[in-house]
Amino acid sequence: MKPKRTETIYDLLKSVSKVERQEARLKARQNSSRLGNVLIRAGTVVSEIWEDGPALKDLHAQLKQLQETKEDIEQQHNLFKKKQSDKGDGIDAEAGLSEDILIQEEIYKSRLASIKREEEIALRECHLYELEKGRLIREMKRILDEDASQFNNFQILNHRYVFLNLLGKGGYSEVYKAFDLVEHRYVACKLHGVNAQWSEEKKQSYIRHAIREYNIHKTLVHRHIVRLWDIFKIDPNTFCTVLEFCSGKDLDDVLKETPILPENEAKVVLFQIIKALVYMNERTPKVIHYDLKPGNVLFDELGIAKVTDFGLSKIVENDVGSQGMELTSQGAGTYWYLPPECFEQSKTPRISSKVDVWSAGICFYYMLFGRRPFGHDQTQQKIFLKHTIINAYEVEFPSGSTVSNKAKVS
Known part of the structure; x- marks a missing residue:
C-alpha cells in the first residue's frame, strides 16, 4: 500500500478510536453518577468497596418502604380480624359478617395486592439496575486496564x-x-x-x-x-x-443479561456450536476443544456463533482407537462443563470428542434454565473434593419450566 494512503487510513482510524474512547469514558462517568462507584479504602489492607449511587439507593429505599407498609397493613388486618372474632364469639362467622366488614376485608386484600404489584415493578427495576451495574463495573475495569x-x-x-x-x-x-x-x-x-x-x-x-x-x-x-x-x-x-474480530458479545455476557433464553434461540446457538464440533471431529486429525463454555462462544455482527480459545485443545492421533486418548492435563479446564471421565483418579483418564458434546449439553441446559445442572453454586475446588461431576448420574429439571420434553432429552 502507498505510504500516503496508509497514513490517511491510520489518521482516520486513530481519530475515530479517540472519539470512541472519549465517549466510553463520558458514558461511564454518567452511569457512575446514577449507579455508584468503587471506593478505595486505605487501612491495614487497601480494599475496593462498591458504593451504590442514587438510582440504586432510591430503589432499595422504595423496597424497604413497601415492605414496611405491607407489614403495617397485615398488622392492621390481623387486629381487625381479631376484633371481629371477639365480637362474633358463638355466632356463625359467615352469617355474622356485615356488608361493611366484607368491604373492609376486600380493602385490605386490594391494598396488599397493590403493594405486591409495586414490589414486583421495583424488583424488576432493581434487577435491570444490577445488570447495568455489572456492565459498568466491567467497563470501568476495561478503561483502567486500557489506560495502564x-x-x-x-x-x-x-x-x-x-x-x-x-x-x-x-x-x-x-x-x-x-x-x-x-x-x-x-x-x-x-x-x-x-x-x-x-x-x-x-x-x-x-x-x-x-x-x-x-x-x-x-x-x-x-x-x-x-x-x-x-x-x-x-x-x-x-x-x-x-x-x-467478532463485534458481538460472548454467550456468557448474553446469559448475564438474559439468564434464560427462549427455547428456539437456545437451539439455534446449540446448533451452531454442534456444527463446529462435527467439523472438528470429522477432520484429520480430530481436535477436542476441551474448554467449551459460554465465555468461549462469541457472536459476530450478524449474530453468528463462533467457538474460540483453543488453549486446552487436544489433537487426537489416528491410532488412539475407540477407547480415546489419554488425558495428560488432568485438573485443567472449567469443571462445571467437563464430563465424569475427566475426573477419574484410579487410573489415567481416556477422553474423546464426547467431552465437547457433554460441554455443549451443559451450555444448552444453562441457556434454557439459567444455571448449570451440576455444581452450579459450588467452587471448582468443592466440585473436585465432593466428586460432584463423577456422581452426576441424573439431570434434574426445574419444576414449572415451559421447556419442551424434546429439548430436555436432546
Missing part, C-alpha cells in the same frame, strides 16, 4: 496492525481491536505477555503452549470457529496472535 496498557497509543505493529481500543484483559494477555492495513479488515490482537521475572524454563513452557495452540487453531477453517490469521513477536517477553 503499554499498547494504548495507537501503535502499528508488525508493519500492518493498527492497535485501536482495548477489548479486555485477563491473566497474562490483553486483547485489542485492531485494523489490518494489508487485508483491510478489523481483527482482534491477543497479546501474550511472558513475565520477565519467570524462570527461563517457565517462559519456554508458556511459549511452547501458545505455539501449540496456534498450530492447532490455524488449521481450523469453519464458519462457526473464530479464524486465527497470524502470529508475530513484539519483544523478547511479548508476542501476538491475530484473530477474526
Whole structure:
C-alpha cells in the first residue's frame, strides 16, 4: 500500500478510536453518577468497596418502604380480624359478617395486592439496575486496564496492525481491536505477555503452549470457529496472535443479561456450536476443544456463533482407537462443563470428542434454565473434593419450566 494512503487510513482510524474512547469514558462517568462507584479504602489492607449511587439507593429505599407498609397493613388486618372474632364469639362467622366488614376485608386484600404489584415493578427495576451495574463495573475495569496498557497509543505493529481500543484483559494477555492495513479488515490482537521475572524454563513452557495452540487453531477453517490469521513477536517477553474480530458479545455476557433464553434461540446457538464440533471431529486429525463454555462462544455482527480459545485443545492421533486418548492435563479446564471421565483418579483418564458434546449439553441446559445442572453454586475446588461431576448420574429439571420434553432429552 502507498505510504500516503496508509497514513490517511491510520489518521482516520486513530481519530475515530479517540472519539470512541472519549465517549466510553463520558458514558461511564454518567452511569457512575446514577449507579455508584468503587471506593478505595486505605487501612491495614487497601480494599475496593462498591458504593451504590442514587438510582440504586432510591430503589432499595422504595423496597424497604413497601415492605414496611405491607407489614403495617397485615398488622392492621390481623387486629381487625381479631376484633371481629371477639365480637362474633358463638355466632356463625359467615352469617355474622356485615356488608361493611366484607368491604373492609376486600380493602385490605386490594391494598396488599397493590403493594405486591409495586414490589414486583421495583424488583424488576432493581434487577435491570444490577445488570447495568455489572456492565459498568466491567467497563470501568476495561478503561483502567486500557489506560495502564503499554499498547494504548495507537501503535502499528508488525508493519500492518493498527492497535485501536482495548477489548479486555485477563491473566497474562490483553486483547485489542485492531485494523489490518494489508487485508483491510478489523481483527482482534491477543497479546501474550511472558513475565520477565519467570524462570527461563517457565517462559519456554508458556511459549511452547501458545505455539501449540496456534498450530492447532490455524488449521481450523469453519464458519462457526473464530479464524486465527497470524502470529508475530513484539519483544523478547511479548508476542501476538491475530484473530477474526467478532463485534458481538460472548454467550456468557448474553446469559448475564438474559439468564434464560427462549427455547428456539437456545437451539439455534446449540446448533451452531454442534456444527463446529462435527467439523472438528470429522477432520484429520480430530481436535477436542476441551474448554467449551459460554465465555468461549462469541457472536459476530450478524449474530453468528463462533467457538474460540483453543488453549486446552487436544489433537487426537489416528491410532488412539475407540477407547480415546489419554488425558495428560488432568485438573485443567472449567469443571462445571467437563464430563465424569475427566475426573477419574484410579487410573489415567481416556477422553474423546464426547467431552465437547457433554460441554455443549451443559451450555444448552444453562441457556434454557439459567444455571448449570451440576455444581452450579459450588467452587471448582468443592466440585473436585465432593466428586460432584463423577456422581452426576441424573439431570434434574426445574419444576414449572415451559421447556419442551424434546429439548430436555436432546
